[in-house]
Amino acid sequence: MQSQDVAPHPASASGPAIDVEQAEATLVEHYPRLVRLAYLVLPPGLGRNRRVLTAHGLVQRALPRGRALSAVIPSQSGGRHSAGASHRSGGAGGAASPAAGCDGDPGYALLRLRVVRTALEAGRPLRGTAWPKRSQLPPLLPLVWGLRLFPRSGGADELALDQRLSALSAPARAAHVLRGLEGLPEGGVRRVLSAAGVADPAAAIRQAASVPAEDALLHSPEFDPCALQARPTDLMRRRQHTKAALAAAAAVAVCGALLTVPSGGWGPDGAAADAQNPAALAALDPARVTRVAPTAWQTSARTDFSVWPARGGLTGDRGLLRRALAVWARPGESVRVSATPGTPSGGPAGPPQLLYAGRVDAARVVVFYDGLRIVRYAEPSNGTDGAALDLARADAASGAEAEALVLDRTDGNVRYLTAPWVRAAVQRDLVRPSAGVMDLRPADGVTAPLATPARQSGSCASWNVLQLTDGSGTRVLADLGELMPAHLTVGRPAGPREASGAADLRTWAPFACSLAAVRSQGVRSVNAWEFARQSLPDGSGAAQWVCTRADTWRGDAPRVLAQFRTPGGRSGVVAAQAEGVAACGAKDPHVLAGVLWKSAGGAWYLLAAGSKDTASVRTTGQVNGSARGSLLTVRTRQGVRAGLRGTLTDGRTVGGLR
Incomplete structure (x- = not known):
């Protein structure tokens, strides 16, 4: 808004005398309507919280100071509304339609003029060469500590209107509101703007005409500063900066004469962005x-x-x-x-x-x-x-992580939108890798419904995954209940490969259901790494040790699991787990874990295994044992508690995953 749009208002004009008690009664009756008027005329760049408090402050200060005051403009006659229409106050919502019964009231006309005038003044930039007017400063009353107040949010139409109004000058915005909210004809709008100090009311009316008349939207809850929502301010920042705020207040008290207000006026609700920011509008x-x-x-x-x-x-x-x-x-x-x-x-x-x-x-x-x-x-x-x-x-x-995203979930099924370079999309059961696949037939990138495992409860009998093929290979993605499916890989952390080959799918099969442990945690990828195989002491075969590590889009690991599976076991057993650690990852490709195992003959053993670069393993606590290499087997008893320590081939020590 340019300052030259508003000229000093005329001192007075002839009109009926208004008793201050009559004006107060009128203000109380039409308070919601006047506050809505002020809120709409105030510049949106103040921010919604500041606009609410300023609008209430302007209306509450609109009463004349003397016992009686002559109205500065004659009473206005209704424009688009019947002269015999009865007026109802807007109540708490302030959504009453304008009527002549109200516009013919000289007390209301005076209050409306004073509200428009001070709302226009409030939007004028502060100048270092002149004292600011009271309306240009943040309102002293009403004052709310610790809360931000703002009207209920409307829809897209209200937001679009708010953006269009913010692009108008303050006089043009006032003209639009007087025409749409108050129902004044063009002549009435011109008289109010002129009395309020606008230098060129005709130009303001022409500019206001560029915004389509949407009178019903002006009565929306979006623009009702009497029906408010409350939210706390930044609690952490408030708590952290209490001492700094007290020190700043003391400095302002001592050195207030040295402080200046920025040329753009007081900040809109702290660090809130300007509503006229071109990027935000675009x-x-x-x-x-x-x-x-x-x-x-x-x-x-x-x-x-x-x-x-x-x-x-x-x-x-x-x-x-x-x-x-x-x-x-x-x-x-x-x-x-x-x-x-x-x-x-x-x-x-x-x-x-x-x-x-x-x-x-x-x-x-x-x-x-x-x-x-x-x-x-x-x-x-x-x-x-x-x-x-x-x-x-x-x-x-990039690559597999940018080849699919969840488009819709309905009745336990999920549809994906796939990348344009994807040639085929099929559904596969990760628990049964040898079972057949179901073609999802993407049409314009949208797949057929895929049964999702993301909400399974009880026993886990299957885990459906999405298998995609493009010009460079085949990839497997798992739905973990989020927009972005997780990319599944296998192999050493330093160089994982796609989990799409037959052997790789068999590696994942016993551990597929463990994916439920990292559901809804922003997982980017999950790698399964078989870091050891250990012969069981009863000669029943070799057990499999697998580490599954989930990495998130934030860069951390919400869950690292060391899982143990005996020959013929359908699924793995979690032997150890940790959160937020580097183990089993590219930065620390080492892992050490142990489990108490009972043989078919009833004997108990402590079995431990580390990655291949583990030179020795020893126990601590209630079990005494050690071994060279990465595997350890110690006869023990049920219920003992023990720790593990390992030494790597480069001399470093590692602890058991926990």
């Missing part, structure tokens, strides 16, 4: 979303989400895209929002890339990619109630 425009050419992946050296084309039958539905972007930027209370651990949940920083928009089963689904996250918006086909927003990290995803 991010909400469906016409600006990035669309990659359908053949871009064929000539690109990249194999990630950045070369996925926009697919689906609704990529041209701007209304759907606008709703998806609006919900992403500011989800309402009715929207179910989920994000994998470590995923930022804020709105888009700029126009995102569109990966998909179409109908899937009983929903309309939109999928975006912003270089860091995959964002999926879903709403029912017959409305918007029950919309959902899911976010997942996908930074640096």
Whole structure:
């Protein structure tokens, strides 16, 4: 808003005298409507919390100071509304429609003028050469500590209107609100703006006409500062900086004369972004979303989400895209929002890339990619109630990690959207690798429904996985209840390979059900490494030691399992586990674990095994034993407690996984 848009207001004009008690009664009766008027005229760049408090403060200070005051403009007659219409106050919601009965009240006309004038002043930038007006400073009252107050969130239409109003100058915004909320004709709007000190009311009215008249939206709860939601401020920061705030307050008291206010005015709710930020506005425009050419992946050296084309039958539905972007930027209370651990949940920083928009089963689904996250918006086909927003990290995803994402879940089934270079997609049971596969027949990248194991309870008899084939090979992905399926590999941590060969699938089979231990933890990949085979002391064969390590998109390991499987055993037994450790990973490709085992003859043994570069193993605690090499077998008794220590071939020591 430019300061030259508002001139000093005229001192007075003839009009009926207004008694202050009459004005107070009018203010109380029409308080919700006046506060809504102030909220809409105030610059959106103040932030929603600051606008709410400022709007209430301006209306509460609108009463004349003397016992009586002459109205600065004559009473206005109704514009689009019947002169005989009765007016009802907006109540708590303040959503009453304007009527002549109210506009013919000189007390209301005076209060409305004072509210518009001070709201225009509040948006003018502070100047170092002049003292600020009271309306330009943060309101002293009302004052709320420890809470942020803001109106209930509306839909995409309300958000779009708010963005359009923010692009207007303050006088033009006031003209639009007086026309739409108050129902004043053009002449009435011109008189109010002129009395409020606007230098060129005609220009403001012309600019306001560029925004389509959407009067019903002005009465939306989105713009009702009397029906509020409350949220805490940043509790951790508040706790951590209490002492600093006290010291700063003391410094301000001593050196206040040396402090200056920035030329842009007081910050909108702390570090909140300017509502007129061009990047933020562009991010909400469906016409600006990035669309990659359908053949871009064929000539690109990249194999990630950045070369996925926009697919689906609704990529041209701007209304759907606008709703998806609006919900992403500011989800309402009715929207179910989920994000994998470590995923930022804020709105888009700029126009995102569109990966998909179409109908899937009983929903309309939109999928975006912003270089860091995959964002999926879903709403029912017959409305918007029950919309959902899911976010997942996908930074640096490439190859197998960028070949599929979850598009929809319905009745225990999941559909995937696959990369354009995927040639075949099949369902395979990881528990029974020799069983046949089911062709998922991707159509425009969307697979047929796949039964998901992500919510199994009780015994684990199967674990369905997605097997994809492209020009470079075959990969296996597991659904762990998130947008991004986990990439399954086998082999030594320093050089894992795809878990797609027959032998590799057999390695995974006894340990497939252990994937449930890392469900919904933002897992990027899971590697199964057979680090040892140990002959059992009763001569019944060799046991298998396998370490499964899950790595997340955050870079840590939520779960490392050392599992023990005897000959003929259907599944492995967890012998040891740890969280957040480097063991069994590329940075520390070593592991040592032990288990108490009972032979068929009833004898108890402590069996321990380490990776191949383990030079010796010894026990601590209630069991005494040691052995050269990576394997240890010690006769013991049931229920003993023992620890393990190993020495590597380079002289370093390792402890048992725990």
